[in-house]
Amino acid sequence: MGQSVAGIRIPDSALARAAAAAAQEPALLYRHAMRVFLFASLIGRRRALAFDADLLYVAALFHDIGLTRRYRDSHHRFEVDSANAAQAFLDGHGVPAAETAETWRAIALHTSFGIHPHMAPLTALLGAGVETDLFGSHFDEVTRAERDAVLHAWPRGAGFKELILEALAEGIAQRAATTFGSVCADVLERHDPNYRRMNFCGRVLGSNWKD
Numbered sequence: 001m002g003q004s005v006a007g008i009r010i011p012d013s014a015l016a017r018a019a020a021a022a023a024q025e026p027a028l029l030y031r032h033a034m035r036v037f038l039f040a041s042l043i044g045r046r047r048a049l050a051f052d053a054d055l056l057y058v059a060a061l062f063h064d065i066g067l068t069r070r071y072r073d074s075h076h077r078f079e080v081d082s083a084n085a086a087q088a089f090l091d092g093h094g095v096p097a098a099e100t101a102e103t104w105r106a107i108a109l110h111t112s113f114g115i116h117p118h119m120a121p122l123t124a125l126l127g128a129g130v131e132t133d134l135f136g137s138h139f140d141e142v143t144r145a146e147r148d149a150v151l152h153a154w155p156r157g158a159g160f161k162e163l164i165l166e167a168l169a170e171g172i173a174q175r176a177a178t179t180f181g182s183v184c185a186d187v188l189e190r191h192d193p194n195y196r197r198m199n200f201c202g203r204v205l206g207s208n209w210k211d
Contacts, residue, residue, distance in 0.1 A: 006149035008041040010034075011057040015093050022089060023061040026068065028163055032133060034154040036060045039142055040129030042150075046141045049121040055099055059106045059126045062086035067171030077178045078171050083107040111183050134164065165190065 003010045010016075024030055037060035044051050066074070066081030074081050083104040090100040106123040109116045116127030131137040133156075139147070157163075169191035172184050179185040180198040188195040 003153075005038055005153045006042060006146040008038050008045070009053070010037075011054045013054055015095070016054050016057050018093065019058045019061045019089065023065060026167070028157075028160075028167055029064045029067065030061075031154045031157070032160075032164065033060045033063065035133045035150055035156075036063065036126070036129035038129075038150045038154070039132035039138070040125040042146055043128045043132070043138055043141045044121065044125045049125065051121040051125060052099065055095075055103050055122055056125060058086055058090065059103050059122060060129060062089065062103075063107045063110050063126060063130070064167075064171075067167055071171070072174055075175055075178070077175075077182065078168075078184070079108050079111055079182075113183070 003012075023033060037057050040056055040060065041053065044056075062085055063082050064078070065071075065085050066076075066078035066083075071078065071081045076084075086107055087100050087104050090103060095103075102120065102122050105119070106116075106126040109119065109123055110127050110130050113127065113131065116123050118124070119127075128138055128141075132139075132142060142150075165187055168184060168187045172179060172188065173192065176188055176192075176195055177198070179188055181200070185197045189197055
């Protein structure tokens with residue numbers, strides 16, 4: 001019998017164990033991922049949504065892996081690197097293509113806060129779990145007792161708010177151009193005094209078109 005937190009069972013299949021082993025470091029992102037999974041699962045239970053717990057677990061564990069050191073020289077958005085890593089992992093474990101594609105979408109869209117709520121359950125729930133851990137959203141769907149149980153099992157730790165922003169900034173510092181149209185522009189604007197965000201209006205008005 002695997003571990004349960006707030007009535008949510010932590011997946012313990014071979015796939016789940018391999019995913020957890022692949023995402024142990026850094027500890028800050030691993031603990032965040034575990035909380036995201038638990039909050040997402042609690043919200044899914046509250047909404048009576050059908051979802052694959054193993055896929056949600058993999059999506060949660062991999063959703064920020066594109067911020068880690070191995071991707072520092074990438075020219076993709078970190079969300080895409082994370083989604084690609086999950087896809088390669090699932091392909092390597094023989095997961096059907098449709099389920100792999102669904103997991104890719106969930107991870108790629110997890111920072112698209114106005115979009116993921118309208119997507120299929122896996123995408124919507126991963127996004128909701130991220131919103132809960134980062135913004136304190138969805139407290140109407142996760143009780144105080146449930147939140148306390150999650151934090152007891154996987155503590156945020158002192159200074160989590162600043163530390164998660166620092167992790168984001170470090171993960172995207174060498175690929176500032178990928179932040180156009182994403183929340184990561186806010187992160188670099190806060191952490192890099194030399195960063196200048198790319199402006200949508202400026203790109204339209206300064207395009208190669210005459211009119």
